[in-house]
Amino acid sequence: MGVRFSKFPLCWWPSSIKSNLHDMSDIDDGNKNEKDHLPGFTEYSLDQLRSTTSGFSPDNIVSEHGEKAPNVVYKGVLEDDRWIAVKRFNKSAWPDSRQFLEEARAVGQLRNERLANLIGCCCEGEERLLVAEFMPNETLSKHLFHWETQPMKWAMRLRVALYLAQALDFCSSKGRALYHDLNAYRILFDQDGNPRLSCFGLMKNSRDGASYSTNLAFTPPEYLRTGRITPESVIYSFGTLLLDLLSGKHIPPSHALDLIRSKNFLPLIDSCLEGHFSNDDGTELVRLASRCLQYEPRERPNAKSLVTALTPLQKETWVPSYVLMGIPDGSASSNQSLSLTPFGEACFRRDFTAIHEILEKLGYKDDEDVANELSFQMWTNQIQETLTSKKHGDSAFRAKDFSTAIDRYTQFIDAGTMVSPTVYARRCFCYLMNQMPQEALGDAMQAQSVSPTWPTAFYLQAAALFSLGMDNDAQESLKDGTTLETRENRN
Incomplete structure (x- = not known):
């Protein structure tokens, strides 16, 4: 992760540290910078593309030259509700079908967030069509x-x-x-x-x-x-x-x-x-x-x-x-297609009451896999004081005395004898309640560093990012948390 176990400076910038979630994905599109995993390159039938574009309806034309353009581009929607752009070439274009398919497949191998990526093609008879991601906000x-x-x-x-x-x-x-x-x-x-x-x-x-x-x-x-x-x-x-x-x-x-x-x-x-x-x-x-x-x-x-x-x-x-x-936030519409868990929904709506209840209910069960190797010397001299700090922090957290909870959890963390992602998560929430979103984001990232596949860390990152006005990054964290929790539940 490249995250040091220290306090984050106020100028810390979240986009400089990316999660490793996409590296663990079941789908590898060959480009670690690509945010949205696209399906593999697909050869569509003409009937499929005719259906997605309402029969190549003039109402679906998005070429700025309209029907007079030599190669017309239509918008369409696939059965999985994914919007696409379909470029239909002039009848005399690409007479060599093999050349067309080779070119389309080669370009279709590229995947990058700076491209409107090619995701498919169609080559039937004289028809030559390309299928790309649909870009809804003009040229x-x-x-x-x-x-x-x-x-x-x-x-x-x-x-x-x-x-x-x-x-x-x-x-x-x-x-x-x-x-x-x-x-x-x-x-x-x-x-x-x-x-x-x-x-x-x-x-x-x-x-x-x-x-x-x-x-x-x-x-x-x-x-x-x-x-x-x-x-x-x-x-x-x-x-x-x-x-x-x-x-x-x-x-x-x-x-x-x-x-x-x-x-x-x-x-x-x-x-x-x-x-x-x-x-x-x-x-x-x-x-x-x-x-x-x-x-x-x-x-x-x-x-x-x-x-x-x-x-x-x-x-x-x-x-x-x-x-x-000066255009509407596209992430709001993308959230409609993202099925959020209760925790994800609470963070999306910034429902702090619900987030507090969920964190209380989770307790410390997700700390069980975190190794804390302590010497006998630590046990005899420091551990009791450290555990007492955490206990007082938990009491303050439960009583919604968030300033006291921050102080007690900080004592626990600074002692350095034990590492607890849950303590980072709880202090993160306390920072949010005290209008300190930058510090909250730092703790959420620390929790992720300790436990890289813990959905809670990603959900709390989203809550902090929303509070910082960074809605696009927050949406990505919500997606990551949802993916991890779904995978966790499936396993």
């Missing part, structure tokens, strides 16, 4: 160029740039460095408002389509010369996206470079952002864009160096994406 193009209520915040624009760079870096590390027609339509937002790169652009180009459907003014110079894209071409397109994020407009790269050379940055900056970011940040993003847009491909940075450059620029990292985007 970057919609939020950046066609906003209705408020422009995208600067912190969110920086987050989009970083997450996109991370997606490209991941794909490069897996041997899929080529991405076709990278543009603002290819960046989608998931239920939590996090930007993800569409997996559709990772498919090698089919016979009938051009690699760049956008205006030729935005295509890499080498593509105009050779008609082929390279990993460096993808970086060029990333540079055009940085210009989009800076300006809120689709500025041709040649014009932007002229402005940069003349040090006339003002036309490159979205006027809606005035006063909302530092000149240093703006200058750094302009510098990165100009590096990506170099005429010679070898002079452009790679994806990994972009991640390195963009990471220090991130602002408001503690604010969930859905808050920055």
Whole structure:
């Protein structure tokens, strides 16, 4: 776990310490950073996909070009209530069915939280369809160029740039460095408002389509010369996206470079952002864009160096994406599909009375597997005093005198003669009742460190994270606790 047995500093950040729950999962998707375990790549029948999309109904089209798009994307819902996006290609696309299946299976092996992952395909007769995770919150193009209520915040624009760079870096590390027609339509937002790169652009180009459907003014110079894209071409397109994020407009790269050379940055900056970011940040993003847009491909940075450059620029990292985007919290709807246990439900609702009752009922039965090797010297000199501290803490906890309970449990913990996950859990709850959620979170993590598969530790982490306003992380802890308790009950 990497957690030291000491008091947590107030600046301790929970996202830097991940549980090992997913490593124990029965399903290994090959990517430890992927939050949601997706099913394996599936070859669907045409009838299945026709059913999920209501017969490829026009009402289910989510392509921004609608029915006029050469390859239409539909939303659909599978029998297990999972929403999907189905891309249906033009009849003349992918004449070689074997090539299509090989490409789809290869892209389908990728799993990353920065991608809208490919989870299946269909190849029947002349039909060629791809199935991906459905992203319910529109495209970057919609939020950046066609906003209705408020422009995208600067912190969110920086987050989009970083997450996109991370997606490209991941794909490069897996041997899929080529991405076709990278543009603002290819960046989608998931239920939590996090930007993800569409997996559709990772498919090698089919016979009938051009690699760049956008205006030729935005295509890499080498593509105009050779008609082929390279990993460096993808970086060029990333540079055009940085210009989009800076300006809120689709500025041709040649014009932007002229402005940069003349040090006339003002036309490159979205006027809606005035006063909302530092000149240093703006200058750094302009510098990165100009590096990506170099005429010679070898002079452009790679994806990994972009991640390195963009990471220090991130602002408001503690604010969930859905808050920055001004969209509803997707975790609330995801909770509806998560069947919570009574303990999980109490933590979700922050029903502290119920949590207290559950902790009282649990007692110390979950401490039985924790080894406490004590020498005879400890037994004779210290153990009685230590046990007395715990006993007084338990009495105060039962009487709901939470300040006294904190003091007594702290004496027990600081003595260092015994380790008890239950004491950490109880002190965690006391901290919550005393409006000290950061300290509570530290104790919940300590309880998990002592007993890594204890559901109570995860549930209390969720309660603390909810109190800190970190709802997305709290939802993940709820899921982990529920999974562990279900597994425990099954065993």
